[in-house]
Amino acid sequence: MRIKLILVCCILLFLSGCQQPNDDDSLKVGVLLPLTGPEAYYGQDMLNGYQLAAQEINAAGGISGRELVLIAEDDASDPAQAVTAASRLVSFGVEAVIGGYSSGTTISAMRQFADSGLLFLVTAANSTVITELGMEQTFMLNAPVVYEAEMLWELAQELDTMSVAVLHQGDGYSQNLAEHLQEQAEAAGGKVATVEVVEKNSADVSPVVTAVLAENVDMVFWCGYHADGANVLKQLRRSGYQGPMACGDGAAAQDLILGAGSAATDLYVIAPPSPKDFPGGAEFLSGYEQSFSLEPRVYAPLAYDTVYLMAAAIEKAGGCEVSALVRGIAEIEFQGLTGELSFNDRRELNKCNLIIMKADLTQNIFVPWEEGE
């Protein structure tokens, strides 16, 4: 019995040793992303973006001579698990945190990082709640949802829309976008005929589709993610809806077009431009494809920029002391792959990085949309 106990203790000691690299000189940075669960596909893509940048930085001598080590924890797109993941990152002694795919998990994790005095650069999540909570070491690198709502409403007016349906998925990001859209519509005197909720991964959306069609809307806003978006669009078209559908950046993925197939006509998204439209994007694309043998998705470029922005801030501040970092980032005018990243006093981007894109069914990709098309 006692021998067993000693053995177990030894194993536990060994395991706990495994998780903490002993190399004291390395700079440990926590990564909080969904690596399992419904959004794992996109979490993995962002992690690839981080790793690509980290590889390049380390090959060039690290950050102020220290090797950059990324420690990834899985939030599984679950706000409850995100809290556990955040505690683990803090317990590993990370010196800054990057990540954040969905807003719900980001919001539930960010307080721990704030309490531990860690810089948190949020790459993709963009609910306005993140910055409204007012934690001064949290910066949002993606345009906040309110910009998206403005752009979506502009698009609706451009397309001479009379009445719209707003569909969302009830999570942090999509609910926030739906609320801002309704505010925009109200302010502009537009009519939101109905607001419906489509639960994540619900195969059957026919009751919602029927309810939307009964309102005779001439535009549908999809505030949610791509997989359910494709499903909704397909079932809308199948039931005879012919108007446009416009989506926020959560659904901005090629899989939205591939999933909806021939139903993807008149489909608009608000999205960051694709890497090949950036100066220096070709290099990024080939680097990504070489390292991971697949194509980058929507947020890999911004993830890549996140690491470089963090590295620049740490070098400028001469360490990871949080108030120096925050001051540094607030002043920084960082020229990244995706364009200029600089922040206003709400710690949101000064300039909206998103554009309106339209599905091109001949190539099955989204292409930038021009007004009056």
Add this chain to the structure above:
Amino acid sequence: MGGVELFLQQLLNGLISGAFYALVALGYSLVYGVLKLMNFAHGEIYMAGAFLCLIFYQFTGSLFISICLAMILTAILGWLVYRLAYHPLLNSSPSSLLITAIGASLVLSNGAMFLTNGAYYFFPEQAFSMTGKDSLPVLQITLLVVAVAVMLALQWIVGHSRWGRAMRAVALDRETCFLMGINVNLVVGMTFAAGSALAALAGGLACLYYGGLHYSMGYMMGIKAFAAAVIGGVGSLPGAMLGGLLLGVLEALGTQWLGSAWKDVFAFLLMVLILIFYPRGLLGQQEGGRM
């Protein structure tokens, strides 16, 4: 759309999603009938069936053949789950079986995540023309007819065939059956296989009708079908069918008149109400011998 037309449309929507719930709920009830075990891995079996159906469709290009092959392979998978996860623990406490069921469910869904990289897959559109408005009623009626026919066939098999008699006997008293020379293991294994084949049928048809496949798709379906089985009376086959259809219709009508945010609430609220007022479910019978 007028009020009556809207009502009929939502009724049809509900009947179709209810038919899928019912097919999956039958698997819960079959297994519960013979083993008094809630097979919580059943939702994942549904997911596996859907993926197998898609894989076979890519190879054969025929919907009918791919659904049949998927049903056979999924039946084998169901049998394997029984042999590996439940059989070694049949004589232990119910809570161990429950934990095993949850474990089996996690293994299956995470295994599928590993194999599919967590990506979403879609049935090719040519599998059944999705966009043509005219083809929709044909597809819907086919789905309903297939689902109801399979349910009635199952009901007949359990009620009138030798296999069915053996299953009912095992449900009544496993140990006596064993003494009477019935191959209990085989009967229980076949029950798992039959339930799994039905789940595969539901998975294949649902993905054909609704579109997307994802490794976590079994979770919600499993829970909803479980609710359907409880509503109808666990262990009762007509109950599972009634529960499934009722759940689907109530969800659709509730979405129309109370709002889609409440959709999932109906399933569970109905389950709770049934448990309070009809603890055995709508068509549940006295303890022992129900099936």
